[in-house]
Amino acid sequence: MNKVLAKTIQICLVALIGLIGHSQEILFKKIAIITGNGASQIELNIADLLKQRLEENANIDVRLIQETKELQYVSGELQILLGTPERHSLLSAQLKTLRIPELTPLAPGREGFLLKSVDNSISLILIAAGLDDRGCLYAVGEILRQLVYKEGQLALPNKLNIRTAPAFEIRGTQIGQSSVAKKLAQVRDWTEEETQGALLDYALAGANIFAAEDDSMYHFIKSYGLMTQTKFGANTAGAKVPMEWNAFESIGRSGYVCLSVPEARDYMLEKCNEHFKDSQFYDLIEFYGGDGGGCECDKCNPYGLTFIKLVEEMAAIIHKYHPKSRIYFTNQKFDNEDDNAIFQYLQEKPRDWLWAWGYGPGSDATTWQPGHRQTHRMDLFEYPGYGPYGLYPKEIIHQIPSRHKLIYYNEITHWKYAQHAYIQMYPRADRNGDLPPHWSHEIYNRRPDQFLTMVYNRLTFYAWPEYYHRVFNDLLRYGNGDITHSSGHHDHFNQWMWQRLLWSPRTTVDEVLTEYSETWFGLEAAPFMAIAILQLEKNLEEKEGVPLDKKQGIDEYFDLVQQAGQVMPSRIMERNWLWRMYMQKAALDKYVKLNVAQQKELERQIEEDVAAYLQNDRTIALKDISNKLKFPKETMEMAALREEAKRLGEESNTIYGQRNDGYFNLQHDYIGLGWLKRQLTRAQNTDTKKADELLKMIVDYANPGEGGFYDNLGTGNTAPHVINGYPYDHGQPYVSQMLSEENRPSQRSMHFTQNEDQGVSLFYTDLDPKASYSVKFTFVRPWFQERYASRMNQKSQKIYADDIVLADNVELPLQMSDFFTYSIPRSATKDGELTIRLERAHGVAIGDRISTEQWRNSGGWGTIVSEVWLLKN
Structure with missing residues (x-):
């Protein structure tokens, strides 16, 4: 069976199941939303929200009324009894008449609701009873999901009977547009109403808590009975402070204070007091850890203990003004010593001020994630259990007293170089030299398509149903809920799915x-x-x-x-902006695919011409071959796709301030055509023998010749001879300018070492003891952003064959790679074995512990190499 036919059958089956599910329905053209006489203002707001959403999505007559003594039946009208039973006499009477068990904290559960349709042959009644205010809101969400528009009418399942409540106590996210969308995708700003609408979309899906950025948003959130959260940085100065107060932050960022400086500590306590004494009441207050700063100095060590002791004092200040606010912290970027100090601190005596341990990006001691947690719990790897994601949450709940909860701050907003995203490069060793065990490699072997990653920003439109479903189920079994990290609205599906799974995790x-x-x-x-x-x-x-x-x-x-x-x-x-976003992604991906195919076809033609030239067909000159090497022109199909993406982007931006950033970033040298051009230019400007060597690399790049070996030292590549080193992760954040696109893909990825004494090393056996060998390297060094460049003094490295120096102080080219070839003394290969190793330059990664850590965490390298050929002469 071909793929197209199989896909068609699959779609038909899905559609058939949907039709069966919606076959027993009652149709109507009118709706009456009936609230109780004792309804709270929140209930009335929720009823009005239902009316608004119904009127937005269908041309239906909707009226909002208060209850009367008896139901007033109207033919062909759906009458929705919405509210909490104790405030709604008609609803309560219906429950008694139909002998429906009352709603309790166990049935359906807290924040739960009952939806039940009652057909009395005159009109359809829908009982929408919430256990509390939020239960009413979630009942409205389910009503909107159950109603189907058909030929000018609405349809509702005839025997609807749903009694349900959320599985997790905390269910939240962040709402807003990303700076990336505004800058790269050039979207318009949301209106206040659009921001509120986005928040309500997730609330209707089951969310119950949101970050409140300002007073207006705070009051809006509270008007629907939802909870609010805010954050406070324990050592975030937020203002210029004396130099001697500055923290030694893990990547050298400014704006944070060292909590071991008494004056700085007092400053933060006073700042906390000023911030909260006149603030709104927040249900949850998060103190964020290392990702917002932290301090690496010896006086603060272990910083986790320094941090948690200050947070305890800050909690006392907050509880003086807001005694019911619940406090939690995150251990982002803390190391094992920090976490263990906090475990011991919590075990010493009851810490009633603390509600929960927060777990976010960089918090996990059993995965190697961007953000560089510096040590890992290797002792937890003896038995895999459900895999690496769940090992540390399980350990945390074993270590903390039972009065404390585990709350997540999962990051599902970036598709690459993030907590649960594509790691992009296999993890580097941590401070102790530890790397993940072999059985967890699956999560690091997931890498983004090498061409698509050149087009799309980390904050681009995407959806990950299967993998994030796995992540959710690995993690949430140990927690009390999740307030996911979202940096925009490009992660719409991921955030929506998360809220639905927090309601019903076995979906x-x-x-x-x-x-x-x-x-x-x-x-x-x-x-x-x-x-x-x-x-x-x-x-x-x-x-x-x-x-x-x-x-x-x-x-x-x-x-x-x-x-x-x-x-x-x-x-x-x-008005469907969301479909337009999915369609933009489709058009842009297809455009990139066709562009890559164009460039590969040009590469193939050049290789054929060069191969003919090398076979003494000199009817075509190298200059003419080189002149062919121009970026392919856009085809009619590509132009149509680009125009479609443009039109859709303008529409989605007009409708809802959303657009795909990839449209503005389509022009790339995807495969290294620039390298081909340079190789041909070099061949034109040298003697015939050297020219032929340069041209042979074009037609047979990776071939080391008979008796030789080739190692491609990038993530997921074949590098069987490597015995020391690991793929370079480019520091944080990964930026395209670090290396030139004119490099071939194999030249853009590399192995490296950091401050270890032994550099990248390769070991060869079964060599011919009578033969002579040479070694060829591809070297390139990355460019660093200004904020990191000042501490990057590495430019060169030393090369050894066994213990023989082949080259000293070899300076690596910046951004654009080149080849370096050295003859190997026969004394090194006469035993049939050879070790090629690199050594970092004098003065690199030498200094105090703090500056070395900042260098490492910013992407510092001691030795680095992209490719190695061992050539038998």
Whole structure:
């Protein structure tokens, strides 16, 4: 069965299941939302929200009324009894008449609700009873998901009976547009109403807490009975302070104070007092740890203990003004010593001021994530259990007293170089030289497509249903909930899925996808979109042997989203910014695929010409071959895709201030055509023998010749002879300017060492003791941003063959790679074995512990190499 036919059958089956699920329905054209006479203002606000959302999505007559003594039946009208039973007499009477068990904290549960349809042959009654105010809000969310628009009418399942409540106490996220969207995607600012609408979308999906950025947002959140959260940096100065107060932050950032300086400590306590004495009441207050600063100095060590003791004093200040605020902290970027000190501190005596341990990016002692936690709990790896993500949360809840909770701050907003994202490069060794055990390599072997990663920012539009479903289930089994980190609205699916799983964690991926697609795209388009989103996740990943230009999934995703748009009713399509975002992604990915294919075809033609030239076909001159090497012109198909992405982006920006940043970043040298051009230019300007050597690399790049060996020292590449070193992770943040795009892909990735005495090393056996050998390297060094460059004094390295110096103080070219070849003395290979090793230059990574750590954490390298050829002469 071919893939197209299989996909079509799959879509048909999904659609059939959907039709069966919606076959027993009652249709109506009018809705009455009936609130109780004792309804709270929050209940009334929620009822009004339901009215607004119904009127937005359908041309239906909706009226909002208060209860009367008896129900006033209207033919063809859906009457929704919305509220809490104790404040709604008609609703309470219906529960008694129908002998429906009362709502309790266990059935359905806190923040829960009951939805039950009652057909009395005159009109349809829908009981929408909340255990509390928030229960009413979530009942409204379920009503909106259950209602289906059909031919000018609304349909509701005939025998609807849902009694449910959330599985986790804390369910939240952050709302807003990202600075990346505003700068790179050039989107307009959201209005206040749009920001509020985005917040309510997640609240209707089950969220109950949000960060309140200002008083207006605070009051809006509270008007729906939701909780608010704020953050405070224990050592974040937020103002210019005396130089002697400055912290030794892990990557040398300014703006943080050393808490071992008494005056700085007093300053932060006073700042906390001033901040909270006149502030609003916040349900949760987070003190963030290392990701916001911290201090590496010896006086603060272990910083975790210094930090938590100050937080205890700050909590006392807060509780003086807001005794019911719950306090938690995050251990981001703390090391083992820091965490262990906090464990011991919490175990010493009851710490009633502390509610929870917060777990966010850099908090995990059993995974190597960007942000560089400096030590890891290797003792926890003896038995894998459910895998590395769950090992440390399990350890935390074993170590902290039972009065404290574990709350997550999961980062699901970046698709690369982030907590649960594509790591991009295999992890570097930590301070102790530790690396992940072999059985956890799966999470580090997930890498972003090497071409797509050149186009899209870390904060770009994407969706990861399967992998994030796995992450959620690995982690949340140990916690009390999650307030996910979101840096924009590009992570819409991820955030929405997270809220639905926090409500019902055993929901399957397919169930989440179906519900999401029906909610946001309508019943007709849902089957196509559900499968498309699954395919999108697959498209983003680098697949060995299946480069972007060979990925059929790019075209399949495009076709699926396009078909969804074709069957989507006009009333949904008209304002559907979200479908436009998925379609923009489809058009842009396909554009990049075609562009990569163009560049590869040009490369193939150049290689054929060069091969013919080397076979003494000198009818074509090197100059003419070089002149062919111009970036391919945009085809009509590519131009149409680019214009489609432009149109869709303008529409989504107009509708909702959203657009894909990739549209503005499509022009790239994806495969290193610049290297080809340089190689041809060099061949034209040298003698025939050297020219032929340069040209042979074009047609047979990686071939080391008979008896030779080639190692490509990048992430996921074949480097069988490496015995020391690990792929370079480029520091944080990863930026495109660090290396030139004119490098071949194999030249852009590399192995490195940091401040270890032994540099990158390769070991060879079974060499011919009678032969002579030479070694060729590809060297390049990265450019650093200004804030890191001052501490990067490394430019050169030393090269050894066994203990024989081949080259001393070899300066590496900046950004654009080059080749370095050295003859190996026969004395080094006469035993049939050889070690090639690099050694860092004098003065590199030499200094005090703090400056060395800052150097390491900023992407410092001691030795570095991209490729190695051992050549038998």
